[in-house]
Amino acid sequence: MSLARIASTLLLLASVGLPSRSALALDSTAVCTQPGMNVSWAECVTLVNLYNLTNGDQWFTRTGWGSADVASWHGVWVEPVSGVVWTLDLAGNNLQGILPTNLAQLPGLRNLDLSDNQLVGPIPSQLGQLTHLVSLRLGQNALTGTLPPQLGSLAQLVSLGLGDNELSGPIPTQLGQLAQLRHLYLYGNAFSGPLPATFAQLSQLEALWLDGNTLTGPLDVLASMPQLRSVILSNNAFSGTLSPAIGTLTQLEILVAGNNHLGGPLPACLGHASALHTLALFDNEFEGTLPPQWGHLGNLQTLSLGGNRLRGGLPTSYGAMPLAVLGLNNNELDADAQGDVLIPPALQAWFASIATTYIRFQSRGPILFQDGFDTDPCGL
Numbered sequence: 001m002s003l004a005r006i007a008s009t010l011l012l013l014a015s016v017g018l019p020s021r022s023a024l025a026l027d028s029t030a031v032c033t034q035p036g037m038n039v040s041w042a043e044c045v046t047l048v049n050l051y052n053l054t055n056g057d058q059w060f061t062r063t064g065w066g067s068a069d070v071a072s073w074h075g076v077w078v079e080p081v082s083g084v085v086w087t088l089d090l091a092g093n094n095l096q097g098i099l100p101t102n103l104a105q106l107p108g109l110r111n112l113d114l115s116d117n118q119l120v121g122p123i124p125s126q127l128g129q130l131t132h133l134v135s136l137r138l139g140q141n142a143l144t145g146t147l148p149p150q151l152g153s154l155a156q157l158v159s160l161g162l163g164d165n166e167l168s169g170p171i172p173t174q175l176g177q178l179a180q181l182r183h184l185y186l187y188g189n190a191f192s193g194p195l196p197a198t199f200a201q202l203s204q205l206e207a208l209w210l211d212g213n214t215l216t217g218p219l220d221v222l223a224s225m226p227q228l229r230s231v232i233l234s235n236n237a238f239s240g241t242l243s244p245a246i247g248t249l250t251q252l253e254i255l256v257a258g259n260n261h262l263g264g265p266l267p268a269c270l271g272h273a274s275a276l277h278t279l280a281l282f283d284n285e286f287e288g289t290l291p292p293q294w295g296h297l298g299n300l301q302t303l304s305l306g307g308n309r310l311r312g313g314l315p316t317s318y319g320a321m322p323l324a325v326l327g328l329n330n331n332e333l334d335a336d337a338q339g340d341v342l343i344p345p346a347l348q349a350w351f352a353s354i355a356t357t358y359i360r361f362q363s364r365g366p367i368l369f370q371d372g373f374d375t376d377p378c379g380l
Contacts, residue, residue, distance in 0.1 A: 024056075024057035025051075025052045025056070025057070026048045026051050026052060026056065026065065026066050027048075028044070028045045028048040028049065031044065031048055031066050032044035032045055032048065034068045035068065036068035036069065037068050037070070038068065038069060038070055038071065038078065038083055039070045039078060039083055039084070039085060040083070040084075042105045043070075043084070043085050043105065043106055044070065045102075045105070046100070046102050046103060046105040046106055047070065047073070047076065047085070047088075047106075049100050049102060050088075050100055050103065051065055053097050053098060053100050054095035054096055054097045054098075054117075054119070055094075055095070055096045055097055058094055058096060059074075059090070059093050059094050059095065060092070060093050060094045061074045061075075061093060062074060070085070074090075074093075075087075075088060075089045075090040075093065076088055077089075077111075079108070082108070084107075084108035085106050085108060085109060086108055086109065086110045086111065087109070087110060087111040087112075088106065088109060088111070088112050088113070088114075089111065089112075089113040090113070090114055090117070091113045091114065091115045091116050091117070091137070092115070092116040092117065093117060094117060094118065095114060095117035095118065095119055096117070096118045096119070097118075097119065097120065097121075098119065098120060098121035099114070099119055099121065099122075099123065099124055099138075099143075100124070101124040101126045102126070103124065103126065103127060103130070104124075104126040104127065104129040104130060106130065107129070107130065107131075107132070108132055109130050109132060109133060110132055110133060110134045110135070111133075111134060111135045112127075112130070112133060112135070112136050112137070112138075113135065113137040114137070114138055114141070115137045115138060115139045115140050115141070115161060116139070116140040116141075117140070117141055118141065118142065119138070119141040119142065119143060120141070120142045120143065120144065121143065121144060121145070122143065122144060122145035122146075122148075123138065123143055123145065123147065123148055123151075123162075123167075124148070125148040125149075125150045126150075127148070127150070127151065127154075128148060128150025128151050128152070128153040128154060129150075129153075130154065131153065131154065131155060131156065132156060133154050133156065133157055134156055134157060134158050134159070135157070135158060135159040135161075136151075136154070136157060136159070136160050136161070137159070137160075137161040138161065138162055138165070139161045139162055139163040139164050139165065139185060140163070140164045140165075141164075141165055142165065142166055143162070143165040143166065143167060144165070144166045144167065144168070145167065145168070145169075146167065146168060146169035146170075146172075147162070147167055147169065147171065147172050147175075147191075148172070149172040149173075149174040150174075151172070151174070151175065151178075152172060152173075152174025152175055152176070152177040152178065153174075153177075154178060155177070155178070155179070155180070156180055157178050157180060157181055158180055158181060158182050158183065159181075159182060159183040160175075160178070160181060160183065160184050160185065160186075161183070161185040162185065162186055162189070163185040163186060163187040163188050163189070163209065164187065164188040164189075165188070165189050166189065166190065167186075167189040167190065167191065168189065168190040168191065168192065169191065169192065169193075170191065170192060170193035170196075171186065171191055171193070171195065171196055171215075172196070173196040173197070173198045174198075175196065175198070175199070176196055176197075176198020176199050176200070176201045176202060177198070177201070178202065179201065179202075179203070179204065180204060181202055181204060181205055182204050182205060182206045182207065182227075183205075183206060183207045184202075184205060184207065184208050184209070184210075185207070185209045186209065186210050186213065187209045187210060187211045187212050187213070187232065188211070188212040188213075189212070189213055190213060190214060191210070191213040191214070191215055192213070192214045192215065192216070193215065193216060193217070194215070194216055194217030194218070195210075195215065195217060195219070195221050196221075197221065199221040199224075199225075200221045200224035200225075201224075202224075202225055203224070203225065203226065203227065204227055205225045205227060205228060206227050206228060206229045206230065206251075207228075207229060207230040207231075208222075208225070208228065208230070208231050208232070208233075209230070209231075209232045210232070210233050210236065211232045211233060211234040211235050211236070211256070212234075212235045212236075213235075213236050214236060214237055215233075215236040215237065215238060216236070216237045216238065216239065217238065217239065217240070218238070218239065218240035218241075219233070219238055219240065219242065219243070219257070219262075220240075220243055222243075222246060222249070223243050223245035223246055223248060223249070225249070226248065226249065226250075226251070227251055228249050228251060228252050229251050229252060229253045229254070229275075230253060230254040231252065231254065231255050231256070231257070232254065232256045232257075233256065233257040233260065234256050234257060234258040234259050234260070234280070235258070235259045235260075236259075236260050237260060237261055238257065238260040238261065238262055239260070239261040239262065239263070240262065240263070240264075241262065241263060241264035241265070241267075242257075242262060242264070242266070242267045242270070242281075243267070244267045244268070244269040245269070246267055246269065246270055246273070247267060247268075247269030247270050247271065247272035247273055248269075248272065249273055250272065250273060250274065250275060251275055252273045252275055252276055253275050253276060253277055253278070254276075254277070254278045255273075255276065255278070255279050255280070255281075256278065256280040257280070257281055257284070258280050258281060258282040258283050258284070258304065258307075259282070259283040259284075260283075260284055261284065261285060262281065262284040262285065262286065263284065263285035263286060263287065264286065264287070264288075265286070265287065265288035265289075265291075266281070266286055266288065266290065266291050266294075266305075266310075267291070268291040268292075268293040268294075269293070270291070270293075270294065270297075271291065271293035271294045271295070271296040271297060272296075273297070274296065274297065274298065274299065275299060276297050276299060276300050277299045277300055277301045277302070278300075278301065278302040279297070279300060279302065279303050279304070280302065280303075280304035280327075281304070281305055281308070282304045282305060282306045282307050282308070282327060283306070283307035283308075284307070284308055285308065285309060286305070286308040286309065286310060287308070287309040287310065287311070288310065288311065288312075289310065289311060289312035289313075290305075290310060290312065290313075290314065290315055290318075290333075291315075292315035292317045293317075294315075294317075294318065294321075295315060295317025295318050295319070295320050295321065296317075296320075297321055298320055298321070298322070299322070300321045300322070300323060301322060301323060301324045301325065302323070302324065302325040303321065303323055303325070303326050303327065304325065304326075304327035304358075305327060305328055305331070306327040306328060306329040306330050306331065306358055307329070307330045307331075308330075308331055309331065309332055310328070310331040310332060310333055311331075311332045311333060311334075312333065312334060313333065313334045313342065313344065314328075314333070314341060314342070314343060314344060314347060316344050316346045316347055318347065318350070319346065319347050319350040323354050324354065324355045324356065325354070325355070325356045325357075326351075326354050326356070326357045326358070326359070327357075327358040327359075328341050328358065328359050328362075329358040329359060329360050329361050329362075330360075330361045330362075331362055332362060333362045334362070335362030338360075339360055339361050339362050340359050340360055340362065341359040341362055
């Protein structure tokens, strides 16, 4: 017998008795017509279709799937009075494949979480028909294409998580219609272009994470989001200045906008943002002196301003900051012969209490201690 014939025979024998992937699929007719089925035909078929299209036989957990009691299916929550599927949560469950377009046949869906899987392909525009959605989370997959503008129709949406995918193109202006939106996570994609002017309508937004894209243009819309608490914009190509109006964001706790092209003076008015505990504006093009008014930031724990064009000395007012991390490296601040930032005598004890400091590689000479406050445009 030839080697080719032997190899062919062994391959045939190896396949005998092994179920194919199609043999492990669920039969929607058999599942959805069985006695005791407690959701509608359309919703049952939609769920079975999702199972089959995402290799349900390979899911980490598929308990209950295929039984008559859909409420017992892993990741599915059925509202007991109406018998309508309200929640589909299969996060981190090894779903593989594309998102089916007929997910819109779950019209009562409030929460859809398919994050942290191996989903590919585009986000179906039909998801915009799920008008009861409160939370949509598809992050940590390999989704591609542009963001469907139809998502702007999700009027009740509070949380939109699409981070760590391969989405591209501009952010649709229609997202500015999401008046209830509080959390917007688009980080780790390839979105480009400026922030839509319609974002000024997102007055309820609390978290805006856009880091790791190629977004451009100014950040003026931030001042129109009074509820902002967490803003992460690093590793983009944003430009322009930080508006003094950013000081009106009194709820702001985290502002990270490193590695962009932001410039101009540091806004003294940011000293109004008394809730800030993390401020990171490293690797930009800011110039001028450190605002003494920032000494009012009595909750600030991390201040990272390395890699800019800042000059002058360290304001003694900063001694009121409870810093754990201070980064001022690679600027043009007043320095000693070794290139370290000169610390005013009044700040020696404060500086020694900071756990982590980056102050090296300055390129300027004589010290200029800033005691007190300059003329304050913010009235602090």
